[in-house]
Amino acid sequence: MPVFNIHHITKYEYDRPVKESVNEIRIYPYACTEQEVLHQQINITEHPEILGITDYWGNQVGMFNLLSSHRELIIESKMVIRTLSTGETPAANPATREQLRQEITGNLRLLELAQVQAADLRVTLEATVSEFFVPGMTVAAIVENCSRFIFSHFKYIKGITNIETTVSEVLELRSGVCQDFAHAMLELLRYLHIPCRYISGYICPNRNGMRGEGATHAWIEAWIPGSGWCGIDPTNNVWVTNHHVKLAVGRHFNDCTPVKGTFKGPARQSLSVYVSVGYEDGHIFEEINNVQMETVEGKEVPEEHIAPFPAQQQQ
Structure with missing residues (x-):
């Protein structure tokens, strides 16, 4: 390790x-x-x-x-x-959104993390979600598709945003850095009632090279029935690896x-x-x-x- x-x-x-x-x-x-x-x-x-x-x-x-x-x-x-990550990913997890709904019912912590923070964004979120979501997908597949969508359609550009940039602006610009991509992914998944949380940490040197190496970094964790909290990094479109070091978790960056x-x-x-x-x-x-x-x-x-x-x- x-x-x-x-x-x-x-x-x-x-x-x-x-x-x-x-x-x-x-x-x-x-x-x-x-x-x-x-x-x-x-x-x-x-x-x-x-x-x-x-x-x-x-x-x-x-x-x-x-x-x-x-x-x-x-x-x-x-x-x-x-x-100490084993390298296993939940990609093959067959859990459905209905199973997720049943699992989080009555769990106030998970329910809180499944609520859209920017209520005025629902129309924009609905249109954006339609670009990667197909009914019947497993929870893990939704999370993977959302990460792949952000990685493929959003440009990684330093300096175009700051800590006060809103999710609405990020979705309009389709540009930013890891913090922006994490916030956008949180809102997109929460629109689909998938509990997820913001992760602050570091991304450490990797032989293949990753965006954000050597700096404070951000990604998200989604709750998948049978797997629990699963980390995924939309900036690099990977499930978290032994190169991600976690510092703090919360609803968003401010936490x-x-x-x-x-x-x-x-x-x-x-x-x-x-x-x-x-x-x-x-x-x-x-x-x-x-x-x-x-x-x-x-x-x-x-x-x-x-x-x-x-x-x-x-x-």
């Missing part, structure tokens, strides 16, 4: 001092049978105490405060992880954001994210993303101004 060395640095910089920074981090590997954490070290500016909790979706969350005045905040994660927080102060802020993934043979994939976000646009604001952190778009 492959072992990966993953180094993830999130750096916030401010053009003037800020204070009372309150934060949540979801950069811990998700607890599941498909992966084993051999080591993880978290380093944060000024070494604050980190309170660990488990959220509604089962994610490990770290919470910390940086109360004193500061001009930068650096959050660093170093981990060594072994992936899985690697770093989330606020601070006090009238400052402009910028965000840069560095990710490197080392393979066993020593080969390293690296990527740096710079996100610029101004919280003040050349005007006076109160000293107690509270601003959110910009978030990293997953590639």
Whole structure:
């Protein structure tokens, strides 16, 4: 089973001092049978105490405060992880939508994940679903066809979208990055009442090459009767492999954001994210993303101004 060395640095910089920074981090590997954490070290500016909790979706969350005045905040994660996937896929699973309906009846968690989030999109979703769905298909076949449809008809283009791009815009553009493709696939499958959830993580080096390697990545998991949660990556049109490392799960990106927080102060802020993934043979994939976000646009604001952190778009 492959072992990966993953180094993830999130750096916030401010053009003037800020204070009372309150934060949540979801950069811990998700607890599941498909992966084993051999080591993880978290380093944060000024070494604050980190309170660990488990959220509604089962994610490990770290919470910390940086109360004193500061001009930068650096959050660093170093981990060594072994992936344990057997490589089996649910492609041949014969479960039908009727079996799925019976299985999720009364299961509030699954029912919640089977509801379309953007109710105003139903007409668009119906038209898009008709391009890959045929009545009578198994649940696994629907999931595969949806992934193949997105991979074949949507263009992978960095910079054309951001974290605030809506599913409606993604379906219109038919372009974007992994985060956009995951959100689009979630809504398409939920339109067909298939429970599915957003997955945040990394895609590690692969001899065949995959889009999104060496960066934070996103894919989805669909609930298939008899198989449970099954991961599939529409950006690369593959069922998840030993090259996918899972960090967090949820309804959408906002439930899985690697770093989330606020601070006090009238400052402009910028965000840069560095990710490197080392393979066993020593080969390293690296990527740096710079996100610029101004919280003040050349005007006076109160000293107690509270601003959110910009978030990293997953590639």
